Amino acid sequence: MPVSASPWQPSRRQILGGALGSLVGVAVLPHSARAAAAATYDVVVVGSGAAGMTAALTAAKRGLSVLVVEKAAKFGGSAARSGAGIWLPNNSVILAAGVPDTPAKAATYLDAVVGSGVPADRKAAFLAKGPEMLDFVMANSPSRFIWMEGYSDYYPEKAGGLPGGRSIEPKMFDGNLLGAEKANLNPAYIPTPSGVTIYSHEYRWLNIVAVSATGAAVSAQTVARWTQAKLEGKDPMTMGQALAGGLRVGLMQANVPVWLSSPLTALLHDASGRVTGVTVTRNGAATTVNATRGVIVCSGGFEHNAAMRSTYQQHPIGTAWTVGASSNTGDGILAGIAAGAKVSLMEDSWWGPAIPLPDEPYFCLAERTLPGGFIVNQQGRRFVNEAAPYSDVVHVMYEKNGTAPDIPSWLIIDQNYRNRYLFKDLAPTFPFPDSWYASGALKKAWTIPELADQIGVPRSNFWNTYTRFNWFATTGKDTDFKRGDSVYDHYFTDPGIKPNSCLAPLLVPPFYAFKIVPGDLGTKGGMETDARARVLNGAGQVIPGLYAAGNCSSAVMGHSYAGAGSTIGPAMTFGYIAAKDI
Known part of the structure; x- marks a missing residue:
């Protein structure tokens, strides 16, 4: 059944007949178009991340024959x-x-x-x-x-x-x-x-x-x-190494095969529309696998699919700022759309401020929260509680970008901060790599006005922001953005700093500015599912034989983020639910 078009819901023709479909080449094939089946299992699981391996383990322990197919050459995903x-x-x-x-x-x-x-x-x-x-x-x-x-x-x-x-x-x-x-x-x-x-x-x-x-x-x-x-x-x-490793050993003990380097190329269905298996590319050849009970798609999001991100998400956006697994290009989602699946939350991601370092983006957790640092937009002004949940910070970046540009923004610290705290994997006092400066991800100056010039913001605004933040640090109260008011704000901070462990003045030159962009751990939108992890079509009806869990499905967290692990907890749970339902 085709999916009706909307601002966040392009039609199947638009996606599979246009640039997105040609990019990954997934489709749904009727029985008449198939080659002879190469294998038959009760359940085929697409993807070997936390959701996929949990689903496969559950199905195997319920007595079903299970195959896991994985696009990447490695298992474990994001x-x-x-x-x-x-x-x-x-x-x-x-x-x-x-x-x-x-x-x-x-x-x-x-x-x-x-x-x-x-x-x-x-x-x-x-x-x-x-x-x-x-x-x-x-x-x-x-x-x-x-x-x-x-x-x-x-x-x-x-x-x-x-x-x-x-x-x-x-x-x-x-x-x-x-x-x-x-x-x-x-x-x-x-x-x-x-x-x-x-x-x-x-x-x-x-x-x-x-x-x-x-x-x-x-x-x-x-x-x-x-x-x-x-x-x-x-x-x-x-x-993550322990999580993926432990689940993989569970699959080994349950005799569940995992085919690596075997990307999904098609979902198969019968004349009634029931999904009955998959076609994957294995050892360079198209290989058909029947799934007599069902297919569970756990193939991750579309964070590395530039065309999909451009179609569904706010701009500026791309694939260079994500830290999700490089194999996550939306193949499972596109295959689901071809099967008639409705998708939602496609505009959202598991966002977080990131520094676009030359080797790969760095997802900022503690660095923006530790005392002695603040973030400014391109007008040289603060615009957010830097210690807020990381997803919220990027939501604010996009919401406010149209009025006072804050993509990119800049994280400002001083030498005292550098002397006290680990930054990424660099020990305190160690100089930042020259490559960070050469890439434009990092600027340095000996005075605040000079740093304003380096990052291209108005000197007067930046100076006022700097002095106001230092006053907040002295009093311990951020009256502008309430940094430190929530217990969460204090997790990645320095309890030795008083009166507010989130706030310390910037006083010791040189001063540094790190470019901040909207990074993510992966995209959040995908196929809509019901409480049994069954994929739904545009009319809200179940597509027989098709299940989804993890980042290829629309997140149970909606636009929010309840706590650390709000990606993996639901992913594993709905993988488990899908297998039990099958």
Whole structure:
């Protein structure tokens, strides 16, 4: 069934008959157009990220034959590259740690954050099945998890919000369990330094290791953890590497094959419109795989598809600022559209401020929150709470870009900041690389007026912003943008700074300015699904045999972001729900 056109919903003809369709070449083929089937499984899962591997593991453990097909030469997708935070209310890990969560609190909070834009039954399904999914994964793989203690929900002041947070992350995983498959694991976005084993929630302390006793103690602990693991003959992995590795071992134990370098080229359907399998390119040849029970598409978003981003998203936009897996070019979404799927949230992404460094964009978490820095637009004025949830910061960038341009913006710091804090993976006091300056991502000057000239903003505006921010730092109160009013604002800060750990004056030259652009962890829009993860068509009807989870589906978080891991938690949960439904 064709999809009706709208500002965010081009027709199937527009997409598949135009530049987007020709770019990736996906389509839906009737039986009459197929070659002879090369294989038959009960379930075919497209994509080997957190959603796909959870779905495959669930289906296999329910007694079904399962195949995972993966476009990339490595498994793990964006999840393997990530910090692997997982936002999952009321799960057994946080309850055992004493987190005071309840189903009522979680439902109240999710409603407050997401609003009415997402169907109530989808939100309820996520909250109800998330804890069940986690227990299933732990029972059927070597994956274990810990609470990210103190990593606040992103809006802890809202009804049902928890200042201590609901997010979890994988415990250390022994990479040796993967055997030869270890070579096929998608590498981390920022590799862990040699000789240490770090958890995602520990970076907050490593950022301030030079000025914090707790930071120094945590740093020593990361070394001791690595040393102990090595003495035990282990290959210690954490974060996304641990998540993807643990799930992959679960698939190995369940005898689920994973075909790498096998991109989806078509969804297959019968005369009634039921999706019955896929065609992939394998070893250079078109290969047909029948799926007698259904196909679960978990192929990621479209962040690396320039044509799709240009069609659906606000400008300026492109593919150079995302940190999502390079294989995420929307193939599964386009195949779904060809099958009649309705898509939504295509204009949105899992946004975050990024610095366009010459090798790859750097997604800013702590750097924009630590005291002694502020962000200005092209008029030299602040326009946002720099410590707000990262998705909110970019939403504001786009909302205000039409009036006072703030794409790009500039993060301003001084030498005192550089002397105190880790920046990306650079230790305090170390000079920034020459390549950062040469690329235009970084400017430096010895006075504030000179820095204004370097970044092309009015001197008077910039000076007024600078002096006003320093006054806020002295008083501890940001009356313009309320930086520090939320508990969340203080997560990536320096508790040694008083009276507000988010605010410190910029006084010590030289001064630095980092270019800030709208980065993302991946796109957020995709095929609309129901509470059972079944894909819906333009009339709101189920497309038989077709399921979706993860970033190729429209996010249960809507336009918001409840807490750390709001991508992976729902992705794994709806992968689990899809397989159980099948």
